[in-house]
Amino acid sequence: MVDYLIVGAGLFGSVFAHEAHKHGKKVLVIDRRNHIGGNVYTEKVANINVHRYGAHIFHTNNELVWRYANQFVEFNRFTNAPVANYKGEIYSMPFNMYTFNKMWNVSTPEEAKQIIESQRMEIGHEPTNLEEQAIALVGRDIYAKLIKGYTEKQWGRECRDLPAFIIKRLPVRYTYDNNYFNAKFQGIPIGGYTSLVEKLLEGIEVRLNIDYKPQTHNWRDCASKLVYTGPIDQFFQYCYGALEYRSVRFETELLDIPNFQGNAAVNYTDRETPWTRIIEHKWFEFGRDESGNEIPQTIISKEYSAEWKPGDEPFYPVNDETNEEIYRKYEQLALSEPDVIFGGRLGKYKYYDMDQVIAEALKLAEEELT
């Protein structure tokens, strides 16, 4: 018997496991995959840490979370500054003076503001969906070239049918500043995210390749409590219907050239290009290996976004009204399971960033263990 059976060795499960272990609890972590780390998993190929499940750039304003993560690994000084490629035209992201200069050939904040003000007037009320929110933030020109196509590929839905909060993740600045995040702390673990998760799980029993199925596994046979980080609808055997998720497929290639695109992330914002972005992994670590030598090859991953179907990996919850309504029912049902803790993006059906996942795991661990 263990005190906690933890289903899922991703960030939520690993932070919770670490805290429980620290408090002297007996913990068992299981995962369906053949590796730890969930979607933050990185794998070294040709001396490059490959972000197997897409780009993960740690960023936070939460000093406690930053200090917590830094106990386990050192972070590099990577700053996310993706580039957008619209039919071959290159724009700086997020939306800032470099973007406005390229879009309208303006050079001062005043000129950029004037254009945006005149375009955003078309939305005369509180935005109710992503399209209105985007136009209200940056105007129609930018919406048309840098948002609409990308968003519709990423989510497989019209911008009008998506919640406004998704686009509010992106900063809009009237300064020449390409830093994608408005975060006090930012970086990537030196040696990759897998080493962070390995450290979190040090001294804890982890069993891989175990696909926990709520209908066949009775966790009460082996644990006092369950921490479940898989999809909440799956846990309750889809009794209120299936929640929708977006999945991502990666086409990864090792190339015999040192530099493919000159940046870690290039977003393809037109509707015609079938992939949403290309990640060139070496640039997360400045193109150098552990000893500081330049890496002669490169690895790129093209990301294709798709609706999740059984057998795929769920990546993003689709937090539109229909799904939110279904989720609220599951959330209510979860209250009838006081010995089960639901956590992480899938357990909570929330578009969490890594720092929010860590903060949530620490909060729940504190409530649970002290």
Ligand code: UDP
């Ligand atoms: N987005 C966009 N154009 C871009 C990048 C992002 O329209 O070039 C929109 C898109 O709707 C996306 C949202 O902003 O879903 C959030 O982007 P973020 O980079 O935060 O997404 P993630 O990295 O989590 O996939």
